Amino acid sequence: MTTRIVELRRGILKKNDELAAGLRANYAAAGVLVLNLVSSPGTGKTAFLERTLRELRARGARAAALVGDLETDNDARRLAASGAPVRQINTHGICHLDAEMITKHLDGWELGELDYLFIENVGNLVCPSSYDLGEKIRVVLLSVTEGEDKPLKYPTMFNSADAAVVTKMDIAEPCGFDRELALRNINEIRPGIRIFETSAKTGSGMEAWLGYLEKARAK
């Protein structure tokens, strides 16, 4: 038997990466800032995004959202109440969004008419980290009801993020949330990352977050 080695050096997610590169070029050409929001289920991505969309619209910005869930269009309906264009992506069992789903669901939307596009990923801190959606900013969210050591448990996700948002700060105290420890752990996995401590309920921390968005878009 004679055998030989064929060098491939091919990324297993090459197809996704190529589609994401195409999306990234489209977003840049349209001048829309695209963010990919990732967290565990129940962190409060939707509540945070509802408030973000509402406040951006109040400032005259044009924002839209794509929202991923295994089933139901509950989140899309909640987000659409802000008045922003919203589309639901049902993955029917798939635990993450990929670039092909995004491409398909953007069909018919004029990206040039948007300032911001938010992609709310499926609640999962593992698989979404491997799928590039062409976003400019990956935002990882962590709520005060989760363990402060979550960044250490899910280093890939936290290390691949560009910004971190701590949610539900209004109930930090009754939850016994150790703020210093949580911030230290985030920094240990992703040194120097911008961290926003927010409450979608009271609106605390939203001003800094919106300022960050406006600055990122102007870049």
Next chain:
Amino acid sequence: MTESLAAHKGARVVEVRLRVGALASVVVDSLEFCWGIATEGTALEGARLVVKTLPVVMHCTACGRDVELEGVQSFRCPNCGEPCSDLLQGRELEIDSIEIDDGQEAG
């Protein structure tokens, strides 16, 4: 892989070599467990799977060196202790190469 195989008529894949970074979110044991099931009845049936895991390598701006991290619990330079954010290696998930048997007798 099947594409590359099509270019070599009558060939059989003997071994598949992957490169998997420490931050690729891939559990090598699970991958090996699934390999046999996933390849059953395909052109890759019976092929060996060899996984090479790659540690995280960062560029440390403080000491100007490329450094290998021992784990993924702290992104600090093992030499100087400063935090590092320039990732050079660790997210790979790729097919490095395949070994094929041309189906011809050695001669």
